[in-house]
Amino acid sequence: MGRTTTGAEPDVAPSSVTESLRGLATLAGPLPEFDVDRAPDAPGPLFGEWFVRAVREEVREPHAMVLSTVDAHGRPDARVLTLREVDPDAGTWTFGTSIASPKGRQLDAVPWAALTFYWPEQGRQIRVRGPVVRAKAARNAQDFLRRGPAGRVMSLVGRQSEPMPDPTEWEEDRRRAELQLERHPGVVAADWALYTLTADRVEFWQGDDRQRHRRLEYRRDRAGARWTRVPLRP
Numbered sequence: 001m002g003r004t005t006t007g008a009e010p011d012v013a014p015s016s017v018t019e020s021l022r023g024l025a026t027l028a029g030p031l032p033e034f035d036v037d038r039a040p041d042a043p044g045p046l047f048g049e050w051f052v053r054a055v056r057e058e059v060r061e062p063h064a065m066v067l068s069t070v071d072a073h074g075r076p077d078a079r080v081l082t083l084r085e086v087d088p089d090a091g092t093w094t095f096g097t098s099i100a101s102p103k104g105r106q107l108d109a110v111p112w113a114a115l116t117f118y119w120p121e122q123g124r125q126i127r128v129r130g131p132v133v134r135a136k137a138a139r140n141a142q143d144f145l146r147r148g149p150a151g152r153v154m155s156l157v158g159r160q161s162e163p164m165p166d167p168t169e170w171e172e173d174r175r176r177a178e179l180q181l182e183r184h185p186g187v188v189a190a191d192w193a194l195y196t197l198t199a200d201r202v203e204f205w206q207g208d209d210r211q212r213h214r215r216l217e218y219r220r221d222r223a224g225a226r227w228t229r230v231p232l233r234p
């Protein structure tokens with residue numbers, strides 16, 4: 001690992017991958033404690049505590065998370081996304097993407113999702129599940145304008161995840177998008193949207209190097225007002 005500088009991957013035989021797997025450590029300590037009994041009544045504040053600590057202890061990209069969705073046929077899909085907002089009191093997590101992308105279309109068909117955070121430096125995993133709602137146009141535009149120029153250009157280029165048989169076509173689209181942004185700094189990509197997941201389950205998982213992992217699941221009641229805390233077997 002880490003020896004390639006050209007972008008080309010070194011030749012690796014499949015058997016040596018399996019051999020390497022055997023030598024790799026998981027959940028190497030020291031890891032933080034998680035006192036399940038002293039956890040707050042709702043998951044939002046605990047997410048806040050864990051997140052602030054992750055930032056303070058320099059966990060790499062703690063705001064990167066896996067978004068899992070299902071398509072209209074019930075087939076799962078997943079990819080990494082950036083967390084854009086959290087409302088700890090409401091128990092909501094918000095991300096942004098193109099409504100025309102595969103995940104955008106999947107969320108149209110099945111507006112439910114799961115988010116997974118993994119912070120290896122601390123052996124911590126957080127799983128969030130629930131229904132997802134797309135924000136209205138004005139809020140999406142406001143969020144789009146808060147993004148950095150590179151992200152805005154990417155969205156203006158558009159057609160995320162479509163096949164790219166000819167990279168020069170994409171380079172031309174990109175150049176056009178850069179010019180568009182230069183000339184009209186207030187331009188907004190029509191397909192950019194924020195999606196907010198309102199959690200009905202949130203699980204906090206603290207790894208332990210002696211396999212005595214600590215798990216706490218929060219379950220929201222049907223009325224959406226109260227949370228029950230449920231410790232889980234590791």
Ligand SMILES: Cc1cc2nc3c(=O)[nH]c(=O)nc-3n(C[C@H](O)[C@H](O)[C@H](O)COP(=O)(O)O)c2cc1C
Nearest residue numbers: 064079080081082096097098101102103104160161
């Ligand atoms: C660290 C990281 C952050 C990312 N953040 C976003 C994001 O916030 N929004 C987004 O649309 N794609 C993001 N991506 C790209 C997605 O993983 C994915 O490739 C893309 O959205 C297409 O997904 P889809 O084909 O399932 O729609 C990110 C990728 C990585 C590795």
